[in-house]
Amino acid sequence: MSRIRPRTPLRRRPVPSAVIAGTAVLAAALTACSGGGGADSGSAGLGGGKKQTAISVNLSGKQATAGEPVKVTLADGRLKEVRVTDSKGAELAGGISADGRSWTSTRTSAPGTSYSVAAKDTEGGSATAAFTTAAPDKVNKLTLVPGKNSTVGIAQPLSIVFDHPVKNKAEVEKHLKVTTSDKTEGSWGWMQDWSGKDRADWRPKEYWKPDTKVTLKADLNGIDSGPGGGWFVRDYTTNLTVGRNQIVKIDLDNHRLKLLRDGQQIKDIPMSAGTPGGEKASWRGRTVLMSKEGTINMRSETVGLGDAYDKMVDYSMRLTWSGMYAHAAPWNAGYFGSANKSSGCIGMSDADAKWIYDQVQVGDPFEVTGDDAKGTQALNNGYGEWNLSWSEWQAKSALR
Structure with missing residues (x-):
């Protein structure tokens, strides 16, 4: 008697996940209708027997590479909208390609940041994903x-x-x-x-x-x-x-300080600048008023001049990092308008210094001319860029 072997039920072979080289497939694929195909280990089919499709993101996991644009790619169909936002709600701007298959951010991903991806296709499907970029080894501010x-x-x-x-x-x-x-x-x-x-x-x-x-x-x-x-x-x-349009002009040789507003002179003040012939001389050039510091303690050792002075100085207006100021200098009154006898600064009477202090704005140019100088203010000693020609300044751009 022959034996009839029981039939072994056919085992359905699982559908392989969609994989795109070098990308991470979103956990939920775009689905065109509610109740569509469920998600597997990286992709899912569209409902209603439609062709299986998926989207992918070039960055994935919790240690994604920072400093790269985010790219979202659709396996089939056309993208309608993609939003990539960080944990603070800031959104990366980007655009969809002409063929509708991909979206790329216009800015790069930041380090140590969690991002959420939300995508929609033209058929009404949607999907989400998330990734976090690796934390920076060092932060620049x-x-x-x-x-x-x-x-x-x-x-x-x-x-x-x-x-x-x-x-x-x-x-x-x-x-x-x-x-x-x-x-x-x-x-x-x-x-x-x-x-x-x-x-x-x-x-x-x-x-x-x-x-x-x-x-x-x-x-x-x-x-x-x-x-x-x-x-x-x-x-x-x-x-x-x-x-206001105003310029302070300082003539070292004639010992005068003038304030011009809208091209018209409104004040002419006698002053005494730095003693020529050594380190006490003033700088010449087009400098910029950096700050109005009021009454400050000035000590000669801080600018390499030994113990020449230690004074409380009123109406102090900083012109360089190296310590050149315009300020009140009543102790030098005998030289105002006649000789340069200071330790590098532009000194005036109390009344004149107060008047100038009240009128000037941070950012006003102080144009210093004359032979009684120790040279031209350096580029980085305050704001010395106005001493370069326009072409010389442009050459200092990293994009030239």
Whole structure:
């Protein structure tokens, strides 16, 4: 008698997950209707017997590479909308390709940041995913001058000092955006700050026009400043308004200080500048009023002049990092208008210094001329960029 062997039920072979090389497939594929195919280990089919499809993201996991654009790719069909947001709700801008198959962010992913991806296709399907970029080994920060909502003089540059070295200067400069209300022409220039740190200044071609509105946006979040510098992990912004058109002119040889407003002289003051022939001489050149510091203690040893003086000085107006000021100097009254006998500063009577102090704005140009000087103010000794020609200044841009 023959034996009939029981039939073994056929085992359905699992459908392989959709894989795209070098990408991470979203946990939930786009599905065109509610109750569609369930998710497997990375992809899912569309409901109603439609062709299986999936989307992928080039960054995945909890240690994703920072500093790259985010790219979302659709296996089939056309994308309608993609949103990539971080944990604080900030959204990465981006655009869908002409064929509708992919979306790419216009900015790069920031380090140490969690992102959520939400995508929709033209058939009404949707999917979400998430990834986190690796934390930075080092963070670079910066200081912006002037501060927000400042009103400044016509020579004030925009100035950025970085905490750590910036080797990728060109890449950083690409993300520094200056906009003005009157389309002022200007350029970035790089230097080493007086403090020894990397610094970038934006100077207009000519002095600002009064009432110009200026905004600086440093869109640096997700930018690598290069070896030894670390990552930027936030954006920065500042803005300013240009105030009155006024210039302080200092004639070292004739011992006069004049204030011009809108091209007209409104004050002529006798003064005494630095003693010529040595380190006590004043600097010449076009400098910028850095700060109005009021009454301060000035000590000669801080500027390398031994124990020559230790005084409380009124109406102090800083012109350089090396210690050149304009200020009240009543002890030098016998030399006002006749000789330069100070330790490098521009000295005036109490009354004249107060009047100038009350009139000037941070950012006003102080144009110092004459032979009784020890040379021209250095580029980084305060704001010395106005002593360069326009072409010389442009050459200091990392993008030239």
